[in-house]
Amino acid sequence: MIDLVQRSAISIGETFWFLILFFGLVLAASLISPAFLTFDNLQNVIRAITVIGIISLGMSLVMIAGEIDLSVGSVAAFAGMAGAQFVDGDSSLVVISVTLGAGLVAGLINGLGVAVFGVSSLIMTLGTLAIARALGNVISRGQAAYPTNLEFYMFLARGKILGMPVPIIIFLIVVAGVWALVRFFSFGRKLYAVGSNPRAAGLSGINSRLIKIQVFTLSGLFAAIANLLQSGRLGQIDPAMGGGYELTAIAIAVLGGASLFGGRGTIEGTLIAALIIGVLNNLLNLLGVSIYIQQVVVAGIIVSIVYLNGLRADQQ
Amino acid sequence: MGLVSTKTDESEKNRTAEGNLGEGLGVHHISKHYPGVLALDEVSFNVQRGEVHALVGQNGAGKSTLMAVLSGSQQADKGDILLDDIPIEISDPSSARRHGIAIVHQEFALCPNMSVAQNIFVGNEPHNALGVVDFGRMRTEAARLLDQVQVELDPGVQVERLGVSEWQVIEICKALSGNPQFIIMDEPTAALNDHRVKDLLDVIRRLRDVGHGIVYISHKLSEVLEIADRITVMRDGKIDKTFINKGVSESDLVNAMIGGTFEKQYHHNEQKKIGQVALELSGVNDPPRFSDINLQLHSGEILGLTGILGAGCQDLVRTLFGINPVVSGEIRLGGEVIQLKNPQDAVLRGIGYIPADRKHEGLVLSLSTYDNVGMSIIDRLSNLGLFGYARQRALTGDLIEKLSIKVSNPKAPVKNLSGGNQQKVSVAKWLARGCKVLLFEEPTRGIDVEAKAQIWRLINALTEEGVAVMVVSSELPELMQACDRILVMRRGRIVDQFARNDFDEAEISMRAAADI
Incomplete structure (x- = not known):
């Protein structure tokens, strides 16, 4: 256990504090609404955050590396539309592979632009944001596609295994995978070094370009996975999907402890942050609060928590 | 030796003994706790107008905390701050400024793309009744301040075009712009080479002569002895001794700093064996940074590389670590020609680099x-x-x-x-x-005397294990004690080589500086 604690740039104390906050929220929610603490509803909470949660994981990796990825929403849509070109072919695997491949390539291009050509990630991914969205519209002629005949494709978003919704399983697998990657693999050690001080990391023989290419590629791949889950659930692949997702993902990553300056943040923090957002939205839904008011409340709470977190950090 | 006072508990007596010690800016029995550390323990200290009072001590002795208390960025737990014997309250940096206390920090806080004048008045711009910034007045005021320190500098020029020594002057002018009576300078010469240090010391003397009281913090004892009127040594959060700077020697200060006798011996092992050539450069060029570099570095050797700023020493070392590309020429490692395209190549080859900017x-x-x-x-x-x-x-x-x-x-x-x-x-x-080859850049910059000795001992121990060491340093006395050989660079070329038996400080300095 000590092993687990020491290795992250963030101390366990910080995550612990955050966990308490989360359970406090769950407790409050269950007191406010009796419908909250039911098995079905808790599944709803998690299912609702799978899409943005997976995107936030990619965002967290990019932010720990000291960069930012504004293109996630557009890349998700682009990847979906690339896959949608094959939707009439009756092969789920083709559609899924093309979707994932397109996301991966878009992410790789971001990574190469930032790491090899030295374009700032803010500008590079702002460019990709516009280009990917536009390309998605071009290849789909602005029309949504309908994957409802693709059995396996739909299974990923709507199926259940042993009573557990498949998207939740996929989400948990991605979370566990990324968490392990950051915690147990040399990749994680290099990631924090590069994010904290790219210059010193480079002068220690770490290939910081490679790390940056890797995190952007993963971010693109995760955006594509998010598209699969969302398109399957809605039964349509929509070129307008994912607008504004970059801001929610950044908010979740920051809420989870990531810093715009890099070197900070954890995967468990991001997970808890996504769950907090999920619980808040769910509770407001149960209370019948309008979607617009929900946005105001959630955004307000994000800013407050980040502020309080900053205060706490200052005191230490 | 001008020893006037020892130990803080006698400071009452000293105040009367010195007669006018109540005048000026002082602290009286102040203490400051940090979690687990007593950073200041009943410290009394003062600086008068028209004097340079140097504060020396090892890292962690409490100098920085004392200055933080005086400049308002930290508050003492107990004790008084006195201005002309009247207790004053310094709750934050702006109240320090109101009392006429300014601080010049060790780190530069300049905006590179703004002009000298704009930097001097940043956040404090002269403006008219409508709040519109008066650039004309800013410029003339800046020129007046630069004139006051007698430095010729165009107030309109962009800061990024200037060098570190000008930056230091700008920082001082920034402090002067608030019209302070007392100026605290924290390691003002840390980033400067010898020639520029001399100029800066002149600036400080002029400020003293027009009546400013200056607290001067530095690790460079030779400078302290040159500039200070009084020198106070701190150790473990206490004032150890205050010297009047007359007949005081560096070793007096060092002994007080470490609280014992210190052998200024960087422990050069005369018996050690110098082995085969580890690294060899022939005709290595990267103009205009350096050109036609030929040298051999042997295993077990400490090779010093010295020159004034801009002579190319640092550039050469950085090239050997793959940071800058070699334009032409050959680098051999253990006899084998190697290509160094980036630091990863160098690391894979067993070359290590310890940069000056830790x-x-x-x-x-x-x-x-x-x-x-x-x-x-x-x-x-x-x-x-x-x-x-x-x-x-x-x-x-x-x-x-x-x-x-x-x-x-x-x-x-x-x-x-x-x-x-x-x-x-x-x-x-x-x-x-x-690593079998280690490249050191200013290995002892900004660390205290004891740590310096430890670093040199460490370097020496490494060479005994066969590591080849190259050290770039502007600290010639240190190089002379520790190195087996010293190469002198000037304008991107190696102009001279000195074997250990021929080390001569004056000669080496002259070769490094000639024709400049």
Whole structure:
């Protein structure tokens, strides 16, 4: 256990504090609404955050590396539309592979632009944001596609295994995978070094370009996975999907402890942050609060928590 | 020797003994606790108008805390701050300014793309009744301040076009713009080379002569002896001694700083064996940085490389670590021609580099000692990508012990370590990789005397194990004590070579500076 604690740039104390906050929220929610603490509803909470949660994981990796990825929403849509070109072919695997491949390539291009050509990630991914969205519209002629005949494709978003919704399983697998990657693999050690001080990391023989290419590629791949889950659930692949997702993902990553300056943040923090957002939205839904008011409340709470977190950090 | 006072508990007596000690700016029996540390313990200290009062001591002696209290960025737990014997309240930096106290920090805080004048008045711009900035007045005021320190500098020129010594002058003018009576200077010469130091000391003298009281903090004892009227030595949060600067020697100060007798001996092992050529350069060029470099570095050798700023020493070392490309010429490592396209190439070849800028280039400050020491061997510690934490701790733990790095918690960020210990971590990183060639850049910059000696001892011990060491340093006396050979660079060329028996400080300095 000590092993687990020491290795992250963030101390366990910080995550612990955050966990308490989360359970406090769950407790409050269950007191406010009796419908909250039911098995079905808790599944709803998690299912609702799978899409943005997976995107936030990619965002967290990019932010720990000291960069930012504004293109996630557009890349998700682009990847979906690339896959949608094959939707009439009756092969789920083709559609899924093309979707994932397109996301991966878009992410790789971001990574190469930032790491090899030295374009700032803010500008590079702002460019990709516009280009990917536009390309998605071009290849789909602005029309949504309908994957409802693709059995396996739909299974990923709507199926259940042993009573557990498949998207939740996929989400948990991605979370566990990324968490392990950051915690147990040399990749994680290099990631924090590069994010904290790219210059010193480079002068220690770490290939910081490679790390940056890797995190952007993963971010693109995760955006594509998010598209699969969302398109399957809605039964349509929509070129307008994912607008504004970059801001929610950044908010979740920051809420989870990531810093715009890099070197900070954890995967468990991001997970808890996504769950907090999920619980808040769910509770407001149960209370019948309008979607617009929900946005105001959630955004307000994000800013407050980040502020309080900053205060706490200052005191230490 | 002009010893006037010892120990803080006698300071009452000294105040009367010195007669006018009540005048000026002072602190009286102040204490300051940090968690687990008594940073200031009943400290009394003062500076009068028209005097330079130097404050020396090892890292962690309490100098910075004392200055933080005087300049308002920290508050003392108890004790008084006195201005002309009247207690004053300094609750924040702006109240310090109102009382006429200014501080020039060690780190530069300049906006590179703004002009000299704009930097001097940043946040404090002269404006008219409508709040519109009066650029004309800003310029004339800036010119007046520059004139006051008698430095010729165009107030309209952009700061990024100037060098560090001008930056230092701008920082001083920034402090002067508030019209202070007292100026605290924290290591003002840390970034300057010898010639520029002399100019800066002249500026400080002029400020003193027009009646400013100056607190001068520095690790460079020779400068302190040159500029100070009084010198106070701090140790372990207490005032150890205050000297009147008359007939005081460097060793008096050093002994007071370390609280004992210090042998100024960087322990050069005359018996050690110098082995075969480890690194050989023939006709290496990277104009205009340097050209036609031919040299041999032997295993077990400490080769010093010195020159004034801009002579190309640092550029050469950076090229040897793959940071800058070699334009032409040949680098041989152990007889084999090597290509160094980036630092990774150099690291893979067993070359290590300890940069002068520890905080930004040598270490990742927010990561732990374990992580920093293990940074060059992340892949070696990993198995199929899985990182071996236990191996990391075992291996780095051994090095922490071997180099006697004082670290209470090796899992805590290295930013909390002292400069000397940070430097050792920076070295340990390459020992973890078993590097055979180590390139040091200003290895003792900004660390205290005892730590300096430890670093040199460490370098010496490494050479006894056959490591080839190249050291770039502007600290000629240190190089002369530690090196087997010194090369002098001027304008990008190696102009002279001195064997240990022929070391002559005056001669080497002259060769480095000639025709400039």
